[in-house]
Amino acid sequence: MADPALEAALAAQAPIVFGAIRIDMDGIDGRTGPLALLDGSGEVTINSELHVGRDATFGTIDSISVINEAEGEEAPEISLTLLPASGASATSLASPLMQGRQVSIMLGALNPATGAPIGQPEVIFLGEIDVPTLRAKEGSHAVEFTITSVFERLFEVEDGSRAQDGWHQSFHPGELGFNFMSGTNKNLYWGAKPPPRSYTSGVGGIPGLPGGFGGFGGIGFY
Numbered sequence: 001m002a003d004p005a006l007e008a009a010l011a012a013q014a015p016i017v018f019g020a021i022r023i024d025m026d027g028i029d030g031r032t033g034p035l036a037l038l039d040g041s042g043e044v045t046i047n048s049e050l051h052v053g054r055d056a057t058f059g060t061i062d063s064i065s066v067i068n069e070a071e072g073e074e075a076p077e078i079s080l081t082l083l084p085a086s087g088a089s090a091t092s093l094a095s096p097l098m099q100g101r102q103v104s105i106m107l108g109a110l111n112p113a114t115g116a117p118i119g120q121p122e123v124i125f126l127g128e129i130d131v132p133t134l135r136a137k138e139g140s141h142a143v144e145f146t147i148t149s150v151f152e153r154l155f156e157v158e159d160g161s162r163a164q165d166g167w168h169q170s171f172h173p174g175e176l177g178f179n180f181m182s183g184t185n186k187n188l189y190w191g192a193k194p195p196p197r198s199y200t201s202g203v204g205g206i207p208g209l210p211g212g213f214g215g216f217g218g219i220g221f222y
Contacts, residue, residue: 061081
C-alpha cells in the first residue's frame with residue numbers, strides 16, 4: 001500500500017515523478033554500501049541513502065523492462081541494464097559474486113520546492129539478481145541483469161548447488177572448471193532431481209533391438 005502523501009502527490013496535476021534503484025553491493029570492489037541510482041540526473045535522499053543519477057564507479061541506469069502485475073506459475077522477472085563508467089567496473093558488475101544480490105526498484109514523487117521525496121517512495125519491485133550479462137562493443141560497456149522476484153524462492157524444490165564459478169570455487173578453491181562457461185543450452189540439474197527420461201520407439205533403432213532410444217539425459221560433456 002502506497003504512502004498516503006505519495007498517493008495524494010501522484011493524483012495531483014503534473015507531479016514530478018522519479019524512479020530509483022538500490023542494489024546490495026557490499027564487498028564488491030571494497031564497497032560497503034549499496035549502489036543507489038536515479039533514472040535521471042540529480043540527487044534524492046531516500047531512507048538516509050543518497051541516490052544519484054550517475055555513480056562515479058558503476059555509472060548510470062540505461063533501461064528497465066516493463067513491470068507487469070500478473071498471476072501465473074512463474075515468479076515475475078525483469079531486466080535492468082546499467083552503463084558502467086569503465087571496463088573494470090563492468091567486469092565487477094558481471095561477476096558471479098553479483099548473483100543473489102537484492103535489488104529494490106522504487107517509484108516516488110518530489111517536492112519541487114525542497115527537492116525531497118513526498119511521503120515514502122513505494123517499492124514496486126523487490127528481487128534478486130539471477131544472471132548478470134556483460135555486453136561490450138567498441139568504446140562502450142553495458143551490463144544487463146536478469147532479476148527475479150523474491151517470490152521465486154517459493155518455487156524452489158530444494159536449495160542446492162549452483163552451476164557457476166563462484167559457488168564451485170567456494171568448495172574447490174582454484175578448480176576452474178566453470179571459469180570460462182558463460183552459457184549452455186543443456187539443462188543442468190543441481191540440487192533437484194531431473195525429470196524421468198523417456199524412451200521412444202521408431203525407425204532407425206539399433207539392429208536387433210525393438211526401436212530406437214530416445215537419448216541419454218542428466219549427464220553431458222561440454
